[in-house]
Amino acid sequence: MSQAVPTPPHDEVGRLSAFDGTPARQVRAVFDDETITVYQAYSAAIATPAAANDSFAGTPFKLDRMTWIKPSFLWMMYRSGWATKPGQEHVLAIQATRTGFEEALALACLSHFDAEVYPDHATWAERKEVSPVRVQWDPERSIALEPLQWRSLQVGLSGSAALNYSNNWIVQIDDVTEQVHEIHQAIAAGRPETARAKLPTERPYPLPRDIATTIGAS
Template sequence: MATISSTAPPPTAVAAAAANTTPPARQIRALYDDDTITVYQAYSSTIADAAVASQRLNASPDFATGTRMTWIKPSWCWMLYRSGYSYKDSRQERILALRMRHADFLSLLRDAHVNEGDRLPGSCKERWVKHGGGAEGKEARRKERVAEWRKVTVQWDPERSPRIGKLAHRSIQIGISPALVGRWVREMIVGIEDVTDRARELKRVLDGDERKKVGVEELVKRGLVPLERVYEVPEDVRRVLGMDFGEEEGVKKRSGGSTKGDEMPEQD
């Protein structure tokens, strides 16, 4: 189970920003309590309405995974970036906050394969080099992933600010394969909340703040940005996620060292 302090909360990304310090290159930050952690995903209105009403994500017949991974994000700002504050397209017009038990969340991470980096155990870098980019390369990489029966894929992408600008440190995305998503929906999601209005109000406030006087702490006070605390994980999970590798690479980048090959395309 995650190491959750019952006394003072651990340092947060918000506190780090206020202190003008940089979080480690790879660090999980999330909204959580003693029992659950919150992750986000965006869906169409049809799927979201049925899910919230029944507290069951697959309540709508429109909910279907096909051969695509389902990517969940603990980072509120990364969800805002990917969905365009819910305005990107009709498939992402409703943002849902999904609560998971800590044990289930950690079980996903323990079963993960890291889709980034050229020196991590089980890296997908070889596939990227082998097949290249473009539509044909993307399809070839997809088929190879399916053939390997990966259940969970983790990707570390640049974290985003509430204004969705790219930050220097990374944010975790967790891709759940079609083979596992049914169990995730049935057994691992214990609460569903529609937070679309919060995302849209945040965008309204930021659009009206032309001089950028409204900072992160103020947005937290207004309830538009959740107070995401550092989510500590056991050492075995750190190894699976390549978190210490990420810290080493972050030091290289900040000191001008090479991190060639570290960037991979961001996933939905």
């Protein structure tokens, strides 16, 4: 397993990583010409019927609160504890339309004020008040779930954005919990290369320039 590496505080992370040239804020994901894969973790009550029907309709999935989607598989593993935390025992790989994903980001507001994105605190507060989408950049994780120097995008959807996500943007839902367990077991057995071979292949996502500016991407 890799050794832990100190992660700079939020306000000290530059637009480019000072360590290896990896952009500090870059969307990395599994995607094709039409879709992007994002991850969520739920209990079986939500995950099983959602994966069976490629839809959250008819499940206890709640549209009246913010739902967070994550393009990073390993950040989802960190958040769910390899699908062991209560209510997060099933990891879903959700293929959403790229047009929907980009529509959400175009509406987004950062969760925290960033002087490199907003001219002043009041401008940020006003956008936050009306935006149905939150974005935040959290430290990406290694296969050992240790923080890396660059950051991973989390997208929170509420209101009209959550409704569009559930009803219009989702193309396919797969329960990848078995894959998650296989990777975790390989790590526990001291076989990191076996574990890495089972990881999804994530690539830098080509954000339109205006959207990159909106979300403070590198």
